[in-house]
Amino acid sequence: MSTRKGKKSVRDVPMFYTEVKRGHTIYLTDTAWKFLVKMAVAEGTSASEVVERWIRADIGENSVTLSLD
Template sequence: MFTRKGQKGLKDTPYYYDEIKQQHAIYLTPTAWNDLKRRAKEKGISISEYVERWIRDTVR
């Protein structure tokens, strides 16, 4: 389980992975975006983290 409870965020410091995240852009329909937001909210994580976990789980 991923958790950083009690840890203060530090810039350019990876928490869960061996590398820091970088900003990227993708284009989605409003329907897909709203679905991502809903799913991430249900898990209590950001959309970015939801996509990261989805991709990492898919390629394993």
């Protein structure tokens, strides 16, 4: 996965994926949030991007067991 370094973000233009990210709300315990933030800092990215990468890697956007329809 490329990094954002040297790239300027443009509103409504996807940077890493074929779709634009939108805001959503998730609820986590303080412990889970702290681990998520530590992971994001270690990877040099945001908590949102850690969640995005985890879902795309572990669940997969082309999973045969999960339908988005």
